[in-house]
Amino acid sequence: MEKTRPILYGVADYAEIRKANAWFVDRTAKIRALEATRYAMFLRPRRFGKSLLTTILQAYYDVAYADRFDEFFAGTDIGANPTDEHNKYLILKFDFSAVSKDVVKVQDDFDYKASLRCDDFARDYAKILPEGLAERVLKASDVGKKLAQIMSGLRGSGLDVYVIIDEYDNFTNTILAESGQDAYDELCHGDGFFKQFFTDLKTLTNDFGAPLKRLFITGVSPVTMDDVTSGFNIGTNISLDPQFADFTGFRHDDLRAIADYYGAQCGFDADKAYNAALTWFDNCRFGSYDAPPLANTTLVLCFFSHLWRTHQFPSNMVDVNLRTDYAKIRHLITVNNRLNGNFHALETIVSDGTLSEQLVESFQAKDITVRENFVSLLYWLGITTIVGNDMGTPVFGIPNGAFRQMAAQLFTQAYSEVCGIDQRIPAINAGLRSFAATGTWDKLFEPLFDVVRQNFAVRDSKEGETAVASAVSAILISAGGPYYITREREANGGFYDLSLAPRFDMAPKIAHAALIELKYVKAGDPAPPPEMLADIKAKAIDQLNRYSSDPALIAAWHLGTVALHSLVLVFHGGDCVLSEEV
Numbered sequence: 001m002e003k004t005r006p007i008l009y010g011v012a013d014y015a016e017i018r019k020a021n022a023w024f025v026d027r028t029a030k031i032r033a034l035e036a037t038r039y040a041m042f043l044r045p046r047r048f049g050k051s052l053l054t055t056i057l058q059a060y061y062d063v064a065y066a067d068r069f070d071e072f073f074a075g076t077d078i079g080a081n082p083t084d085e086h087n088k089y090l091i092l093k094f095d096f097s098a099v100s101k102d103v104v105k106v107q108d109d110f111d112y113k114a115s116l117r118c119d120d121f122a123r124d125y126a127k128i129l130p131e132g133l134a135e136r137v138l139k140a141s142d143v144g145k146k147l148a149q150i151m152s153g154l155r156g157s158g159l160d161v162y163v164i165i166d167e168y169d170n171f172t173n174t175i176l177a178e179s180g181q182d183a184y185d186e187l188c189h190g191d192g193f194f195k196q197f198f199t200d201l202k203t204l205t206n207d208f209g210a211p212l213k214r215l216f217i218t219g220v221s222p223v224t225m226d227d228v229t230s231g232f233n234i235g236t237n238i239s240l241d242p243q244f245a246d247f248t249g250f251r252h253d254d255l256r257a258i259a260d261y262y263g264a265q266c267g268f269d270a271d272k273a274y275n276a277a278l279t280w281f282d283n284c285r286f287g288s289y290d291a292p293p294l295a296n297t298t299l300v301l302c303f304f305s306h307l308w309r310t311h312q313f314p315s316n317m318v319d320v321n322l323r324t325d326y327a328k329i330r331h332l333i334t335v336n337n338r339l340n341g342n343f344h345a346l347e348t349i350v351s352d353g354t355l356s357e358q359l360v361e362s363f364q365a366k367d368i369t370v371r372e373n374f375v376s377l378l379y380w381l382g383i384t385t386i387v388g389n390d391m392g393t394p395v396f397g398i399p400n401g402a403f404r405q406m407a408a409q410l411f412t413q414a415y416s417e418v419c420g421i422d423q424r425i426p427a428i429n430a431g432l433r434s435f436a437a438t439g440t441w442d443k444l445f446e447p448l449f450d451v452v453r454q455n456f457a458v459r460d461s462k463e464g465e466t467a468v469a470s471a472v473s474a475i476l477i478s479a480g481g482p483y484y485i486t487r488e489r490e491a492n493g494g495f496y497d498l499s500l501a502p503r504f505d506m507a508p509k510i511a512h513a514a515l516i517e518l519k520y521v522k523a524g525d526p527a528p529p530p531e532m533l534a535d536i537k538a539k540a541i542d543q544l545n546r547y548s549s550d551p552a553l554i555a556a557w558h559l560g561t562v563a564l565h566s567l568v569l570v571f572h573g574g575d576c577v578l579s580e581e582v
Contacts (some may be wrong), residue, residue: 002545003479004265004308004565005021005022005023006020006021006022006023006411007022007023007262007300007301008020008211008309009302009303009305010298010301011302011562012051012052012054012055013052013055014052014055014056014058014059014072015055015059015072016368017052023261023301023304025250025254026054026075026076027053027246027247027248027302028073028076028077028079029054029077030243030244030247030269030358031060031078031083032083032278032493033243034077034216034244035083035085035237037235037236037238038213038215039205039214039215039234039235039236040122040215040217040236040237041215041216041217041218041219041225041235041236041237041239041241042184042216042217042218042238042239042244042429043218043219043220043221043222043237043245043380044218044220044239044248044249044286044382044383045220045284045296045380045381045382046322046457047296047297047299047319047322048249048284048296048297048298048323048382049248049297049298050166050167050218050219050248051095051166051167051218051449052098052248052297053218053454054093054216054450055220055246055249057162057164057216058091058093058164059072059073059086060072060073060078060086061085061086061087061088061089061091061162062087062089062090062091063073063087063088063089063090063128063213064091064124064125065087066087066139067140067289068225069082069086069087071402081374081392088160089116089160089161089162089213089214090121090125090128090154090159090160090161090162090168091121091161091162091164092117092121092161092162092164093117093163093164093165093166094114094117094163094164094165094166094168095108095109095117095165095167096165096166096167096168096169096170096171097123097148097166097167097171097273098111098112098113099170099171101171101174101178103175103177103183103186105177105180106171106187107187107193110143110171110193110194110197111193113140114143114197115143115146115287115419116385117138117145118140118143118146119137119138119146121150121229122134122137122150123135123137123138125527127155128157128159129154129157130154130157131375133149133150133153133154133256134255135582136149137150137153143197144200147201147204148200148204151204151207151210151211151212151310152195152397153341154211155207155209155210155211156209157211159211160211160212160213160214160580161211161212161213161214162213162214162215162216163201163212163214163215163216164215164216164217165215165216165217165218165257167218167219167225168217168218168219168224168225169219169220169221169223169224169225170219170220171327172187172188172194173220173221173223173224174185175187176223176365181365181366184365185227185228185365185366186520188227188228188365188573189227191294192228194228195228195229195236197225197228197233198225198228198229198234199229199235201215201223202229202233202234204308205234212386213235214336215235217235219286219328220278220380220381221380221381221382222237222239222361222362223363223365223368223377223466224365225362226362226363226364227365230390231517237361237362239286239287240286240287240288240359240558241287241360241408242287242288242290242291243288244286245285245286245290245291245294246286246292246294248294248297249284249294249295249296249297250281250293250294250295250296250297250300251292251293251536252278252282252292252411253292254281254295254301255274255277255278255295256274258272258300258304259271259273259274259277259304262280262304262308264341265308265538266307266308266311267311268307268311268312272336272504272505273303273304273313276303276313276317276505277295277300277303277304279400279401279402279484280293280299280303280317280318280400280401280402281295281296281299281300281303281401281402282294282295282399282400283295283385283387283399283400284296284382284385284399285385285386285387285399286385286386287386288385288386288389288394289386289388289389289395290395290397290429293438295400296322296382296402298319298321298322299317299318299319299322299402299446299506301458302314302319303317307354311421311507313506313510315506318402318405318406319403322402322406325562328534331574333507343362345374345378345408346378346383346407347373347466347467347470348466349378349396349397349398351409353397353443353487353488354387354388354394354395354396354397354399355375355384355395355396356390356395356396357372357375357376357393357396358372358376358393358394358396359370359376359379359386359394360372360373360376361376363376365404366523371477375396375448377506378394378396382399383398383403383406383407383410384396384397384399384403385397385398385399386399387399403485404477404485407474407475408473408474408475408477408478409477409478410570423450423536424447424450424451425475425478425479427443427447427476428444428447428448428451428476428479429480429481430443431443431444431445431446431447432444432476432479432480432482432483432500433446433480433481433482434484434513435500435512435514436481436482436502436507436510436512437511437512438511438512439511439512439563439565441565441567441581445576445579447571448472448475448476449576449579450573451471451475452468452472452571452576453574453575453576454574455467455471455574456468456471456523456573458572464520464522464523464573464574465520466519467574468518468571468574469497469498469518471520472498472569473485474489476498476500481508481512482502482503482507483500483501483503483513484497484501484503485499485500485501486498486501487499491546491548491550491553492546492547492549492550492553493546494543494545495515495545496515496516496543497516497517498515498516498517498518499513499514499515499516499520500514500516500557501557502562503512504555504558510562511556511562511563512561512562512564512565513559513562513565514564514565514566514570515544515547515564515566515567516567516568517540517543517544517566517567517568517569518569518571519536519540519568519569520570520571521570521572521577522570522573523572523573523574525572527572527577528570528572531579533578536568536570536578537568537570537578537580537582540568540582541566541568541582544566544568544582545566548564548566565581566580566581566582567579567580567581568580568581568582
């Protein structure tokens with residue numbers, strides 16, 4: 001029997017993946033299109049396969065790997081029909097992910113690590129470099145001088161250089177998040193060392209006969225590049241180009257293939273795995289709504305790696321490493337322990353489902369608080385994606401369950417800073433688990449209502465209904481538990497407010513589910529009298545009866561085996577004045 005192909009989760013070394021015959025999705029055909037752009041920047045959210053892509057390009061273009069071309073590319077699209085430029089370059093590769101995020105150490109650490117890569121370049125190619133060049137590079141005192149030696153020494157030699165920079169904005173984003181705007185500006189403006197590094201690169205592309213023929217940069221957002229170069233004016237940002245929309249990430253056919261392969265090899269239900277991957281990781285679109293929906297590479301491999309090892313679905317569908325990455329942007333939604341305009345934009349997307357705004361391709365860190373820039377930043381970070389088009393304006397929404405959970409956690413972090421709710425989250429989680437087992441929902445809503453009441457107290461009353469709806473949904477999502485929390489989903493010709501949809505992957509024997517109608521009376525209005533509450537409840541019952549009879553919902557939730565609870569919640573401002581099962 002053929003040995004099961006391994007999943008090398010977290011491994012971005014193309015040579016190692018090929019050697020192990022590990023699972024790999026071939027996108028090498030796009031290398032041909034990439035050659036039309038000499039200096040390219042490619043932005044994608046964290047852990048979306050960018051680092052692996054850089055090692056593929058290194059293996060393809062490096063003159064040192066010419067004798068290993070078949071080893072690396074046999075069976076791939078580009079291997080069957082390579083371009084003339086394969087294995088024609090000296091590769092100078094930088095990876096800025098490991099640069100210190102300590103503002104005191106960052107400059108020295110950057111110079112040290114970037115200099116090491118220049119020294120590696122000198123040693124690796126010593127035998128083919130012009131005489132004495134390797135020694136001059138090794139003796140140069142800093143990365144700027146080393147770069148100058150390399151480019152000056154290679155001019156007229158017939159040897160061309162391909163510079164690859166991976167994670168160009170990794171350390172700058174962290175410094176902006178954790179140390180603030182002033183510390184960030186010291187790196188990227190004026191005489192900042194990072195700005196100088198890109199100034200040097202730009203100069204080296206402009207020199208007559210310069211050997212720096214190609215440049216490929218990966219990162220998450222255009223913010224740092226705009227700061228250090230006043231826009232990526234040394235090349236082309238290909239991130240929104242339709243032909244590169246699926247340069248990284250898993251398409252539906254990729255998800256189907258991996259589910260079928262490991263399902264057959266390991267004995268789990270391939271259809272359930274495929275559908276879970278669609279629900280939790282899919283629907284990221286880059287450039288436009290017409291782009292193919294994609295799933296996050298790391299999340300998919302983490303999920304299937306767990307299935308492969310244990311034959312069971314993971315209890316938490318969001319990779320802890322990715323969750324940690326996104327926790328760093330919490331500073332964007334609070335200022336001085338108050339919720340800011342950025343918070344309200346994210347809240348609109350979470351509570352209402354979508355937000356129409358122009359996609360901004362380039363902006364500086366100081367302008368992140370501008371609404372359209374922040375909404376675009378959420379897109380570049382992967383928290384939102386393009387879910388539609390409104391008369392030429394992109395419509396943004398959260399793509400999947402994983403990022404809905406992370407967006408909700410940003411909410412709870414903001415709530416925690418403003419009104420301290422951390423201690424109630426475990427109680428809400430316990431309430432969700434209790435409801436799943438017994439159908440008793442009182443323990444769930446008591447701490448939830450406390451959170452809503454306290455959150456509402458620090459909000460503008462004009463935001464009332466949105467504040468209540470977003471708080472209820474975000475806190476439930478953040479609390480975790482055996483439910484997929486959904487809002488504004490279609491059922492039988494209408495849209496229910498909120499649901500506790502059973503997660504059979506996490507709790508196969510789950511016994512209870514819920515549909516919730518959430519009604520709101522303005523805080524400034526008088527408290528609703530009994531007859532008004534009765535009228536609100538009657539209308540909610542009609543809606544819930546219609547939603548609960550939807551055939552698709554009945555099938556998906558296994559209603560009959562699973563008991564459905566129809567709940568009505570009525571809020572007067574931040575106070576819940578009616579909570580009943582109907």
